[in-house]
Amino acid sequence: xxxxxxxxxxxxxxxxxxxxxxxxxxxxxxxxxxxxxxxxxxxxxxxxxxxxxxxxxxxxxxxxxxxxxxxxxxxxxxxxxxxxxxxxxxxxxxxxxxxxxxxxxxxxxxxxxxxxxxxxxxxxxxxxxxxxxxxxxxxxxxxxxxxxxxxxxxxxxxxxxxxxxxxxxxxxxxxxxxxxxxxxxxxxxxxxxxxxxx
Numbered sequence: 001x002x003x004x005x006x007x008x009x010x011x012x013x014x015x016x017x018x019x020x021x022x023x024x025x026x027x028x029x030x031x032x033x034x035x036x037x038x039x040x041x042x043x044x045x046x047x048x049x050x051x052x053x054x055x056x057x058x059x060x061x062x063x064x065x066x067x068x069x070x071x072x073x074x075x076x077x078x079x080x081x082x083x084x085x086x087x088x089x090x091x092x093x094x095x096x097x098x099x100x101x102x103x104x105x106x107x108x109x110x111x112x113x114x115x116x117x118x119x120x121x122x123x124x125x126x127x128x129x130x131x132x133x134x135x136x137x138x139x140x141x142x143x144x145x146x147x148x149x150x151x152x153x154x155x156x157x158x159x160x161x162x163x164x165x166x167x168x169x170x171x172x173x174x175x176x177x178x179x180x181x182x183x184x185x186x187x188x189x190x191x192x193x194x195x196x197x198x
Contacts (some may be wrong), residue, residue, distance in 0.1 A: 012050070013068075014045075014048075014049030014053065014066065015049075015069055015070045015073050015192050016073075017045060017049065018045040018049055018070055018073075018096075019073060019074060019077075020070075021072060023191075026144045028089055028092055028093075028137075028140055028141070028143040029092060030091060030143075031092060031140075031143045032136050032137070032143055035130075035133075035134070036180065038094075039130040039133070039180065040181055041156045041182055041186070042094060042096075042129060042133075042181075043099070043126045043129045043181035043182070043183055043185050044126075044184050044188040044189075045097055045123045046067065046099060046100065046109035046125055046126050046129065047103065047121070047126075047185045047188060047189040047190050048189060049066060049106055050062070050063035050067070050100055050103055050125075051103075051114075051117065051118060051121070051122075051189045053066050054066075054103070054104070054107060054117070054120065055114055055117075057110065059140055060104045060105075060107045060108035060112070061104050061108075062104070063100040063101075063103040063104045063121075064097060064100045064101050064104050066100060067096035067097045067099070067100035067101075068097060068174070070096050071093060071094075071096060071097060074093045074094065077091065078091040078093055085152055086160050086190070087141075087146070087150065089140045089141045089146055090146060090150055092136060092137060092140055093136075094133055094136070094137050094142060095129070095132040095133050096129070097194060098128060098132050099125045099128045099129040099132060100125070102124040102125060102128055103117065103121035103122075103124065103135055104120065104121075106120040106121035106122075106124060107121060113170075116190075118157045118189040118190050119181070121189070122188075122189035122190075123185065125181070125185050126180075126181035126183065126184065126185035127181070130181055132143070160186070173198065
């Protein structure tokens with residue numbers, strides 16, 4: 001009983017931590033301006049929670065299950081905003097599942113080697129998560145139009161959304177988010193694995 005209770009506690013708390021990291025990405029008024037911060041926060045938080053959860057169970061596929069739980073939670077939140085009268089595009093549900101599948105694949109392909117899962121899986125998550133989410137954001141309506149037409153009551157006046165001036169590739173959100181996410185995912189995943197051994 002304690003074993004399964006612990007799994008539930010880890011899943012719920014890790015989900016809440018991940019959802020609240022880089023929170024503004026869920027709202028299309030700040031989707032683009034906070035993309036790099038979101039990429040760093042979400043890739044590292046996903047890897048920490050998934051590695052901890054996966055190594056605890058020792059079962060490949062646990063990371064995908066973990067990402068699915070987070071996705072369900074977020075769709076519930078999206079439904080709540082929709083019930084309040086906001087359009088469906090007001091909140092964008094982040095794409096965690098494909099990156100978590102890559103993490104599971106690296107754990108399975110290396111015969112459940114936790115160090116390989118941390119290094120290879122963490123890098124794959126850091127590189128893939130920004131790309132998947134950029135594609136996801138390209139499918140929603142104009143974020144600025146949404147921002148000014150449906151302002152959040154909690155948005156301070158000085159945080160009026162501005163459209164970022166993205167120039168060359170090295171200055172793009174995808175490049176910055178992918179690079180920073182990939183670099184930071186590995187050491188933070190190692191921290192998650194270390195916590196799992198305590």
